[in-house]
Amino acid sequence: MVLSLNIGSTGPTDEKQNKVWDVIIVGGGPAGVSGALYTARGNLDTLVLYRAEADGALGITSNIENYPGVPGPISGYELLKLMRKQAKTFGAEFEKATVIGANLKGDIKEIYTEDGRVYKGKTVLIATGALERSSKIPGEDKFLGRGVSYCAICDAHFYQGKPVIVVGDSEYALEEAELLSRFASKVTMVVPIKRVKAPSEMVRQMEAKDNVEILLGRRPLEIVGKSSVEGLKVKCPSGDERVIPSEGVFVFLGGSKPSVDWLRGQVELNEKGGVKVNPETMETSVPGVFAAGDVLGHRYKQxxxxxxxxxxxALNIDKFLNNRKDVQIQW
Ligand SMILES: Cc1cc2nc3c(=O)[nH]c(=O)nc-3n(C[C@H](O)[C@H](O)[C@H](O)COP(=O)(O)OP(=O)(O)OC[C@H]3O[C@@H](n4cnc5c(N)ncnc54)[C@H](O)[C@@H]3O)c2cc1C
Known part of the structure; x- marks a missing residue:
């Protein structure tokens, strides 16, 4: 496997930006991909944007054996690949992109990505799951913009020839670390748990890089410095605490909060902090914008x-776009 980053806007990416999609689905987990299967099969032009291949709650799960029709045990990522392959056979298109914002008002919705791309759609399905963090590392807020960052592509060039730390345990964190390794003198990846939740081939490729070190089982305790970041204090598996010197700390940790930050208050949220929907239709407070899956913040996370x-x-998106009186069931 080759580490691939979707930087810049070239070739097919531009074509994808230059049209107005019937449906843009943000999130490539079971909610987003199942929606895509139905909208694409219903002849709606469908684009799925997702952050990383083995990402989201299903993407990082090592064993699934209760998904109907797939006896397993199967890794969540393998199951996802099957779902995506099926959606693609009906014409759904997929693009790797980290979404950081949207303009959902109006008839044509716009979706903005971390690397400056803009996608336009008549409807949007929000399916970004619930892996957002609820707590921060001490010092994170204090040094935000003074060494703390959440975006490699935005800030990597500031660290040309300097040491940086990436905190995270996901494929997404690994990809961000890879991008930083092209600029920084050294990238130390601090992984709080005992493994990186990414395909092992990808982890090996990163470990083989001269200027990358992956430290497993290091709990981040505090980002330290005076006026800007000077290092990260971690707790080692031995129980010892040490400061890893660094001029930048890039944080890509996950949690269990609905992933709604990128929406910046454009749709109403419920009391659980998830996207509020009409449970009959999955429509949000904004016409033409729907939501499904863990991002609703409900207790049935399956x-x-x-x-x-x-x-x-998906069925209600079809109803919305085609002004149907009722949903048209697919047989
Ligand atoms: C450890 C663990 C074990 C589990 N075991 C089981 C099990 O055995 N059986 C079971 O049925 N369920 C299990 N679950 C629950 C199940 O995985 C989730 O309920 C399910 O994956 C939710 O699907 P989703 O599509 O809503 O979100 P997710 O699967 O989380 O997918 C979210 C998608 O959104 C994308 N995304 C997020 N933010 C952005 C962004 N800003 N820009 C672009 N894309 C973004 C991600 O890349 C991902 O593709 C488990 C969950 C965990 C964490």
Whole structure:
């Protein structure tokens, strides 16, 4: 496997930006992909944007054995690949992109990505799951913009020839670390748990780089410095605490909060901090914008439930776009 980053806007990426899609789905987990399967099969032009291949709650799960029809045990990522392959056979298109903002008002919705791309759609399905963090590393707020960053592509060039730290355990964090390794003198990846939740081939490729070190089982305790970042204090597996010197700390940790930050208050949220929907239709407070899966913040966090909600959303997107009196069931 080759580490690939979707930087810049070339070739097919530009074509994808130059059109107005019937449906843009943000999130490539079971909710987003099941929705895509139905919208694409219903002849709607469908684009799925997702942050990393083995990402999201299903993407990082090592064993699934309760997804109907797939006896398993199978890794969540393998199951996802099957779902994506099926959606693609009906014409759904996929693009790797980290979404950081959107303009959902109006008839044509715009979706903005970290690397400056803009996608336009008549409808949007929000399916970004619930892996956002609820707590921060001490010092994170204090040094934000003074050494703390959440975006390699935005800030990597500031660290040309300097040491940086990446904190995270996901494929997404690994990809960001890879980008930083092209600029920084050294990238130390601080992984709080005992493994990186990414395909092992990808981890090996990163470990083989001269200027990359991956430290497993190091709990970040505090980002330290005077006026700007000077290092990260971590707790080692031995229990010892040490400061890893660095001029930048890039944080890509996950949690269990609905991933709604990128929406910046454009749709109403519910009391759980998830996207508020009409449970009959999955429509949000904004016409033409739907949501499904863990991003709703509900208690039923299961792949099959996320998939089913994605399908309900898809059928209602079709109803919305085609001004139908009722949903048209696919047989
Ligand atoms: C450890 C663990 C074990 C589990 N075991 C099971 C199990 O055995 N059986 C079961 O049924 N369920 C299990 N679940 C729950 C199940 O994985 C989730 O309920 C399900 O994956 C939710 O699907 P989703 O599509 O809503 O979100 P996710 O699967 O989390 O997918 C979210 C998608 O959004 C994308 N995304 C997020 N933010 C952005 C952004 N800013 N820009 C672009 N893309 C973005 C991600 O890349 C990802 O593609 C488990 C979950 C975990 C964490």
């Amino acid at each position: 792949a099959v439930i996320a998939a089913a909600q994605g399908v309900i959303a």
